[in-house]
Amino acid sequence: MKIAMVGSGYVGLVSGACFADFGHDVVCIDKDQSKIDRLHEGVMPIFEPGLAELVGKNVETGRLSFTTDLAEGIKDAQAIFIAVGTPSRRGDGHADLSFVYAVAEEVGASLANDAVIVTKSTVPVGTGDEVERILEASGTPHTFAVVSNPEFLREGAAIGDFKRPDRIVIGAETEFGREVMSEVYRPLFLNESPIMFTSRRSAELIKYAANAFLATKITFINEMADLCEKVGANVQDVSRGIGSDNRIGPKFLNAGPGYGGSCFPKDTLALLKTAEDYESPVRLVEAVVKTNDSRKRAMGRKVIDALGGPDAARGKKVALLGLTFKPNTDDMRDSPAIAVAQTLHDAGVSIEAFDPEGMEIAAPLMPEVTMMNDPYDAIKGADAVAIVTEWDAFRALDLKRVKELANAPVMIDLRNIYKPEDVRAAGFEYSSIGRS
Numbered sequence: 222m223k224i225a226m227v228g229s230g231y232v233g234l235v236s237g238a239c240f241a242d243f244g245h246d247v248v249c250i251d252k253d254q255s256k257i258d259r260l261h262e263g264v265m266p267i268f269e270p271g272l273a274e275l276v277g278k279n280v281e282t283g284r285l286s287f288t289t290d291l292a293e294g295i296k297d298a299q300a301i302f303i304a305v306g307t308p309s310r311r312g313d314g315h316a317d318l319s320f321v322y323a324v325a326e327e328v329g330a331s332l333a334n335d336a337v338i339v340t341k342s343t344v345p346v347g348t349g350d351e352v353e354r355i356l357e358a359s360g361t362p363h364t365f366a367v368v369s370n371p372e373f374l375r376e377g378a379a380i381g382d383f384k385r386p387d388r389i390v391i392g393a394e395t396e397f398g399r400e401v402m403s404e405v406y407r408p409l410f411l412n413e414s415p416i417m418f419t420s421r422r423s424a425e426l427i428k429y430a431a432n433a434f435l436a437t438k439i440t441f442i443n444e445m446a447d448l449c450e451k452v453g454a455n456v457q458d459v460s461r462g463i464g465s466d467n468r469i470g471p472k473f474l475n476a477g478p479g480y481g482g483s484c485f486p487k488d489t490l491a492l493l494k495t496a497e498d499y500e501s502p503v504r505l506v507e508a509v510v511k512t513n514d515s516r517k518r519a520m521g522r523k524v525i526d527a528l529g530g531p532d533a534a535r536g537k538k539v540a541l542l543g544l545t546f547k548p549n550t551d552d553m554r555d556s557p558a559i560a561v562a563q564t565l566h567d568a569g570v571s572i573e574a575f576d577p578e579g580m581e582i583a584a585p586l587m588p589e590v591t592m593m594n595d596p597y598d599a600i601k602g603a604d605a606v607a608i609v610t611e612w613d614a615f616r617a618l619d620l621k622r623v624k625e626l627a628n629a630p631v632m633i634d635l636r637n638i639y640k641p642e643d644v645r646a647a648g649f650e651y652s653s654i655g656r657s
């Protein structure tokens with residue numbers, strides 16, 4: 222079948238490439254001419270493991286192509302996905318739907334056959350109704366259905382997540398919508414990924430509820446970690462202990478510097494706005510958002526404490542290892558490293574940093590930080606080494622060399638990637654999250 226993917230960002234490009242790999246004929250559309258030009262040359266706009274290979278392979282077979290021409294791209298497509306961004310609107314935290322609605326208008330104006338229009342972008346409850354209204358207002362003579370199909374893929378594991386999802390959620394109001402979507406995902410039924418058909422509004426809410434729940438789980442264990450430090454318990458044991466209860470589950474219980482990224486911060490805020498609009502408060506999520514925000518700066522203060530407190534810290538130098546919000550991505554959006562660096566800078570601490578993929582994007586966001594070519598360059602002369610992102614490259618640092626290069630053997634491990642006894646045995650003052 223022919224699929225059009227409007228928006229060739231993270232979700233659009235990964236979904237488009239995977240659908241092509243399933244055997245569909247896919248056109249990825251984007252307004253950004255330079256992005257499309259680069260895709261034609263095989264240059265990916267984002268860093269995602271395996272994506273360049275997957276795109277290259279499917280372009281070669283002719284199943285995947287790119288264009289800036291929406292009318293041409295959607296011609297003959299039975300499913301037209303909207304996968305454009307829905308950033309937080311400046312000022313009020315509402316999801317900015319202007320890109321989604323602009324695409325709906327354009328699709329309405331150029332629809333040349335019957336088709337299902339699918340919102341894959343994360344959109345608040347009721348957006349599907351508005352997209353449907355826009356298409357109706359366009360006066361198109363063709364039969365269409367508007368379906369919600371939220372995407373749950375994680376950055377860094379996007380292809381695997383897309384191809385082997387825990388579930389596929391389809392929010393459709395008509396048989397036509399359900400039929401076409403069944404065909405779109407038929408290759409995945411063969412993999413036995415469960416598919417759930419729901420109403421469109423339920424599907425829209427599922428996405429926000431899932432992200433808010435995961436953000437809550439992380440925030441819960443982060444606060445438990447703080448308590449562990451006070452009472453002398455070990456948060457990793459607590460995670461394992463509670464996570465082996467099937468009702469809780471072991472995943473997303475790693476304590477750390479607070480969640481970041483392109484989804485959790487924006488989607489929790491947007492959920493709060495929906496709750497406010499409908500006068501149905503979600504107080505738990507309100508607390509999660511606040512707690513996570515303040516945690517990021519608190520992590521900066523943790524580093525300052527390891528330097529001996531604010532007075533001792535002034536004029537000292539910290540090596541920051543890891544800047545991206547998580548490993549295997551170059552994404553800096555809402556990364557805890559930004560708040561950590563700001564807090565250190567405000568306290569008069571100078572910062573040299575290394576990140577395997579994120580430095581180019583990080584540099585303009587963190588003008589107070591000097592980017593280095595190698596972790597050991599950043600460590601040279603540092604009064605403390607702070608691990609902010611758990612890149613594999615930092616899991617096996619040569620501790621002897623670190624000690625020789627650093628000005629003082631102090632390590633703050635905000636991701637718990639080392640065993641305290643190993644680092645202490647190597648002669649370091651070591652602090653981590655929720656462990657003494």
Ligand code: UDX
Nearest residue numbers: 372373374375376473474475477480481482484546547
């Ligand atoms: C998330 C959701 O997982 C995904 O389903 C949704 O489609 C988009 O948002 P992503 O933003 O790629 O995906 O990252 P994820 O791996 O979920 O991590 C989010 C944040 O939580 C990161 O900052 C990560 O470091 C943090 N995290 C995650 C923890 O601090 N502890 C954990 O146990 C898990």
